[in-house]
Every structure is written in structure tokens, then in C-alpha cells.
Amino acid sequence: MVDKLMDPAQAEFPKPTEAFDPGKGKVAVISCGNAGINCKDGSEDATDAAKAMGWTSSPVFDGEFNPAKQSGYVRQAIQEKYDAIVLVSIDVNSIKAAVQAAADAKIPVTCVMCSNPGLEDIVTDVTTGGTADGQAIGYWTAADSGGSGKVIAFDDKSFPIVAKRVAAAKQVLADNCPDCEVEEKEIATTELTEPGPPTWTATLTANPPGSFQYAWAAYDPFAIPMAKTAEQQGRDDIKITGYDASPDYVQLIKQGGDAAATTAAPFEYAAWGAVDEAARAAAGVDQWDGTKLPVMLVTKDNADDPALEAGFFNPPFDFKADFQKLWGQS
Numbered sequence: 001m002v003d004k005l006m007d008p009a010q011a012e013f014p015k016p017t018e019a020f021d022p023g024k025g026k027v028a029v030i031s032c033g034n035a036g037i038n039c040k041d042g043s044e045d046a047t048d049a050a051k052a053m054g055w056t057s058s059p060v061f062d063g064e065f066n067p068a069k070q071s072g073y074v075r076q077a078i079q080e081k082y083d084a085i086v087l088v089s090i091d092v093n094s095i096k097a098a099v100q101a102a103a104d105a106k107i108p109v110t111c112v113m114c115s116n117p118g119l120e121d122i123v124t125d126v127t128t129g130g131t132a133d134g135q136a137i138g139y140w141t142a143a144d145s146g147g148s149g150k151v152i153a154f155d156d157k158s159f160p161i162v163a164k165r166v167a168a169a170k171q172v173l174a175d176n177c178p179d180c181e182v183e184e185k186e187i188a189t190t191e192l193t194e195p196g197p198p199t200w201t202a203t204l205t206a207n208p209p210g211s212f213q214y215a216w217a218a219y220d221p222f223a224i225p226m227a228k229t230a231e232q233q234g235r236d237d238i239k240i241t242g243y244d245a246s247p248d249y250v251q252l253i254k255q256g257g258d259a260a261a262t263t264a265a266p267f268e269y270a271a272w273g274a275v276d277e278a279a280r281a282a283a284g285v286d287q288w289d290g291t292k293l294p295v296m297l298v299t300k301d302n303a304d305d306p307a308l309e310a311g312f313f314n315p316p317f318d319f320k321a322d323f324q325k326l327w328g329q330s
Helices: 037-053 067-079 092-104 131-145 160-176 189-193 198-206 220-232 247-255 267-283 319-326
Strands: 026-031 084-088 109-112 124-126 148-155 179-186 214-216 239-241 259-264 296-298
Touching: 026 037, 026 067, 037 084, 037 109, 037 267, 037 319, 067 084, 067 092, 084 267, 092 109, 109 267, 124 267, 131 148, 131 160, 131 179, 131 214, 131 239, 131 259, 131 296, 148 160, 148 198, 160 179, 179 198, 189 220, 198 220, 220 239, 220 247, 220 259, 247 259, 267 319
Parallel strands: 026 084, 084 109, 109 124, 148 179, 148 214, 214 239, 239 259
Antiparallel strands: 259 296
């Protein structure tokens, strides 16, 4: 499984096949928070896709990791009569009333790299779903550990997809590494602005060298300071994994040390897919299932793979040209 996940040629990408006329419209693009590189870049990819489709895009609205701010932008889009709304990595449960208001106003809402189970009637996710990401880290940990070891897994409750990743990774270990132990901890998004981060620093203090061998960060923006802090403290006994293949973390993986692995998701593809799904819903044509996008496992052995562009996992085909052909824009 590790060999398969490290080979991008083996990934299968769901995609639409039916052409349609998206017409003209305007889409509001709302980022979870532009301080997060994937939120910012994914939002900019969505605006690029909208323009390629012939629609007008809003500037990227910065949700600042604040549900009140995100909800306010959704309500602004309703008031300004946008034809569709694209959210990027936002927990719809935290802004459910606003998204329900958009649905009531017949404004389609899609979400890039999200996990919103049970809310399919008001939002369409285009995503890996979190399960594939977690499984990849679980398989890598099982293989690397040789069959035993302790993991400390960090969950950020602001993003439901993180909990799905942790659950999937834990299940893979339960099935393939019965002598592996997993301890879970919570870490808050707000800690990204603090040195350490504090929860990680406290974890290192409470667990002396040899106490645990692996740390599953909630995602790469946490994995980066975690790896740097561990190395500053001389903790070369820990292998740290992340998610989303942020370019800075991939660079740390290339250098060796505590930064060991991450997963790359097709963020740009998901953003274009979310714009396509929104326009299909607005046009009243059938949508497609984009909830099981593939991931690529990234380690030092394949961190230079050309399938990784700015940290994102791109399909082995010209998806932008394919989308534009379906939109009648080629």
C-alpha cells in the first residue's frame, strides 16, 4: 500500500464527463483563512476556474478561521445575489444557518477539501473526504514502525476532516500493527500563531525521549513548527507526519530529520471541481461525485516527484483543458 500510495500514476480521479452550458454568473469564494496556505491557494484556484468558465468571481473573502466572519460572507453573498458560493476548507456545521439561508435562496454552495457528512442537501463537497489521507499515514506508520511503536495523534476540532483522518489512520494501525499504540490530543487552530505550539511543547516535556516514536500533526502548518521545535530540543527520536503537502513542509522532509511524511491532495483539481459542481447545480444539470479524490503519500524518497506542484498533487492529465471543454470554453 505504501508503494502504491507513493506512485501518482496509480491514482484514480473521479471527474465529470457531461458537457453543459454554464452561462454567465458570479461566484463568491470564501477562504477558511488566508493565513493557511492551502486555504489561500485553493481559493485563488477557484477564482481562476470561475474566470476560465466565463463567470465573474468575487475577490477571495478571508474567513480568518472565524465562523462568524465566514458566516457573514455567506450572508453577504446572498444579499448581493451571487449565483453560487464556493467555500474552501470550512466546517459547514459551524456556519450552518448561513449556508441553509443560501440553500433557501436557491444559491448552490460547494466546499473544497471539506467533510460535511449529513449536510449534502445544502452543500456539495469536492474532497478526499479525509479517510484516504488518514489511511495513507496509517499504512506508512505501520510499515515504518516494523510492527510496534507509540503514536501521539493531534486533532483540530475546527476541521471535521482532521477527525476523519485520525480515525482512518487509527483503524489501519489496528488492522496492521496490533502492537502499535495511539494516544490522541486536541490542538486548537489558534495555536498556529504561538511558538511551539504550546500543546506540542507540553507534550515533549511530558514525554521524555523514547516515550513515543511518531507524532501525527493535524496538518502541515502544525507539522512545520512541531518539527522545528523538536529538532531545537534535540528530539531526534520522533518522526512527524502531516497532511496537505505544504511546500515548506515538503522541503523539511527533503532535508531529513524529524519531518518524515505527509499526504498531497489534489487541491487545485478540487477547486476547479467545486466551481464546476456549483455551476452545474445553478444550471439545473446533474452533478458528479467528487467526494473520493485520491491522495499521494510523500516521503523523502519521492518528495521531488513532478506530480507535486507547489505541494499539490496534480492529475496525470490536463484537467483544466478538460473542464474548459465541458464548459464550451476550449
